[in-house]
Amino acid sequence: MALTDEDLTTVQEYGIDPINPGKYETLLTDLQGNILKGHGREYSVHLFLQFKADKTEQAKLWIQKFAHKYVTSAKQQAEEAERYRKYKEKGSIFANFFLSRHGYEYFGIKSSRTPRDQPFRSGMKNESVKNLLGDPEIEKWDLGYQEEIHALVLMADDDVVDLLQEVNRMSPELLKVAEIVQREDGFVLRNGKRQPIEHFGFADGISQPLFVKRDILKDKYNNCEFEKWDSRAPLSLVLAKDPNGNTEDSYGSYLVYRKLEQNVKGFRKDLEKLAETLGTSEELAGALVVGRFQDGTPVTLSSINASSNTNSFGFEDDLEGLRCPFHAHIRKTNPRGDTGRVGSSVSYEESLATEKGHRIARRGISYGENDITKETSSGSGILFLCFQANIENQFNFMQSLWANQNNFVQVKTGHDPVIGQQEKTQKWPVKWGEPATKEYKFTTWVKMKGGEYFFTPSISFLKTIS
Numbered sequence: 001m002a003l004t005d006e007d008l009t010t011v012q013e014y015g016i017d018p019i020n021p022g023k024y025e026t027l028l029t030d031l032q033g034n035i036l037k038g039h040g041r042e043y044s045v046h047l048f049l050q051f052k053a054d055k056t057e058q059a060k061l062w063i064q065k066f067a068h069k070y071v072t073s074a075k076q077q078a079e080e081a082e083r084y085r086k087y088k089e090k091g092s093i094f095a096n097f098f099l100s101r102h103g104y105e106y107f108g109i110k111s112s113r114t115p116r117d118q119p120f121r122s123g124m125k126n127e128s129v130k131n132l133l134g135d136p137e138i139e140k141w142d143l144g145y146q147e148e149i150h151a152l153v154l155m156a157d158d159d160v161v162d163l164l165q166e167v168n169r170m171s172p173e174l175l176k177v178a179e180i181v182q183r184e185d186g187f188v189l190r191n192g193k194r195q196p197i198e199h200f201g202f203a204d205g206i207s208q209p210l211f212v213k214r215d216i217l218k219d220k221y222n223n224c225e226f227e228k229w230d231s232r233a234p235l236s237l238v239l240a241k242d243p244n245g246n247t248e249d250s251y252g253s254y255l256v257y258r259k260l261e262q263n264v265k266g267f268r269k270d271l272e273k274l275a276e277t278l279g280t281s282e283e284l285a286g287a288l289v290v291g292r293f294q295d296g297t298p299v300t301l302s303s304i305n306a307s308s309n310t311n312s313f314g315f316e317d318d319l320e321g322l323r324c325p326f327h328a329h330i331r332k333t334n335p336r337g338d339t340g341r342v343g344s345s346v347s348y349e350e351s352l353a354t355e356k357g358h359r360i361a362r363r364g365i366s367y368g369e370n371d372i373t374k375e376t377s378s379g380s381g382i383l384f385l386c387f388q389a390n391i392e393n394q395f396n397f398m399q400s401l402w403a404n405q406n407n408f409v410q411v412k413t414g415h416d417p418v419i420g421q422q423e424k425t426q427k428w429p430v431k432w433g434e435p436a437t438k439e440y441k442f443t444t445w446v447k448m449k450g451g452e453y454f455f456t457p458s459i460s461f462l463k464t465i466s
C-alpha cells in the first residue's frame, strides 16, 4: 500500500530506519541517496552536462546505464555505511544524477510530467529569480554556468584516486552524448581536530534537519531529549512525488546548487577591523558574525570558545540579541523561534512550525585551496547544495526574505554578513551581553559564481527513461 500523506508529514519519534525500513522499503529503494542523509564522502566530482542536440535516444540509454551502474539509493547508502561500521568494508563510489528543467525539455517530457516547483521551472538564470536572490549578472558567472545546463552528475568517494579513476573510466561513454560544460572538484576541508570546516575556518554541517533513526538517536542523546532544539523533521520537508516514478512510492527532491566563492583574506581583514572597533578579540568578532565560534560553540551560550559544538540551544534567553546578534548567520538562517517572539500575530507554536517549514538539508562541500593556512581572496569556496520539497518556500525564502533582508527578524536588524547579498551595515554590541550600539559595514565576502535548480528523480525513472 502506498505511503499516506500522514506517513510523510508526521515527525516520527525515531525517524525512519533504512536498515529496517518496514513500509518505507519501496520509497528508500527508489529514492536517491544524499537527500535524507549526506553521503559523507571526503571527495566529490560534479559534472554539469549539456546533452548533444542529435543524441536524445543515446543519451537516454546512457542515463539508464549510469543509473544501473552507479546511482546510489538511500537504502544502499545506509547499508554500505552499516557494513563499513561493522566490518570496515569500503562502500562503492557514491553517485547522484539530477535533471534541470532544460533537461526535462531536452528529453521531450511533457509539462504535466515535469516537476512543478516554480523556481525549478524558471531556472536560476531567470531575471526575476536573479533579482530575488540578489545574484550577479550572468556574464559574471563562471563560463560553464552561463551555458544551458541539462543535468548534473555527482560522484563521491573517500579515496580521491579511486574517484578520479572512476570518473575517467565512465567519461568516454558520457562524452559521446553530452558536453561537460562545467566541472567542480570538491573536498571536505578539515581543521587540526579533523572537524569539517568551511574556508573562513568555522566548523560546518552541525545543525541539520534529521530524518534517519541513527542521526536522531545520536542527537537525542547529545541534546537532552531535544529539550532546547528539536532537529527532527518530517520527510515532506525534502521529498516531492516524482511524476515519472514507476512505483507508488517514487519520490525525489529539489536540489539548489550554487558555487559560492569565499574571500578569506577580506573576511579576516574585516574581522580584525570589527574586533578593533568593538575592542574585543577577533575570535569573538567572528562568533558574532557567524553565531558560533570557530569550533562550533554557540555564541548565545558563551563569550569564549568553549569547545562545544552543541546544537542543544535556542535564543529564548537572548531575546534582545545581546549575545548572538539577530543578524548572525545561524540566527538569520534558523531563528529558532524568534519569529514567534518578535511581534507575531499567531501563537509561538504556530510561528515556530512555519519557521521550521523553511529548513533545508545542506549537503555542500568545499572547493579550491585545501591548505587552511593560506588566505585566498578568490578561487576557493563552498559548492553549496541543499535539498528541499519546495524551493520557493525553503532556499529562496531563506536567502531572499531572511538573509538578504535588512528588516528580518526586526526592523533594522541588518543583513546576514556571511551570505546577505546587499550592502551590509549592522549594529554590533561593544561588549558581549550589552546592547548593540556600534555600526560597522563589511565588504562582501561571498560571491555567487553560478548555479542551477535541479530535480533528483527516482531511480526507477532513470533506469527506464525512454
Ligand code: HEM
Binding pocket: 198, 199, 200, 202, 203, 204, 205, 206, 207, 208, 260, 261, 262, 290, 292, 329, 330, 331, 333, 334, 360, 381, 382, 384, 395, 398, 399, 403, 418, 419, 446
Ligand atoms: C560561503 C557561504 C557560507 C558559509 C561560509 C556558511 C557557513 C556556515 C557555518 C559556519 C554554519 C554553522 C555550522 C552549522 O550550524 O552547521 C552555517 C550554518 C547554516 N547555514 Fe551557512 N554558510 C554559507 C552559506 C549558506 C547559505 C547560502 C545558506 C542558505 C541560504 C546557509 C544556511 C545555513 C543554515 C540553515 C545553517 C544552520 C543554522 C542552524 O540550524 O543553526 N548557509 N553556515
